[in-house]
Amino acid sequence: MYISYNWTSPVVNAILGVIMITRLHAMYQRSRQVLKLVIVVFLFVNLFCGVVAAISMRNISGGKFNYG
Numbered sequence: 001m002y003i004s005y006n007w008t009s010p011v012v013n014a015i016l017g018v019i020m021i022t023r024l025h026a027m028y029q030r031s032r033q034v035l036k037l038v039i040v041v042f043l044f045v046n047l048f049c050g051v052v053a054a055i056s057m058r059n060i061s062g063g064k065f066n067y068g
Contacts, residue, residue, distance in 0.1 A: 010049040017042045 021038050028034040 007053055010046065010053050013049055014046050017046065 021035070021042055024038050025031075025035050
């Protein structure tokens with residue numbers, strides 16, 4: 001269950017990013033320069049979120065958790 005919570009943020013971020021890219025592309029009269037900039041920023045942010053999620057899950061085992 002923890003793994004699904006941990007990956008929810010990057011997945012939702014990716015979905016919302018695609019929607020935002022589409023809207024910005026339309027808002028700036030389909031400018032290719034703006035599209036390239038937004039895609040580069042989008043990829044950087046999603047790569048960073050994925051790496052952070054992978055690092056935080058690296059030391060988690062599938063066994064029982066010891067609380068205290």
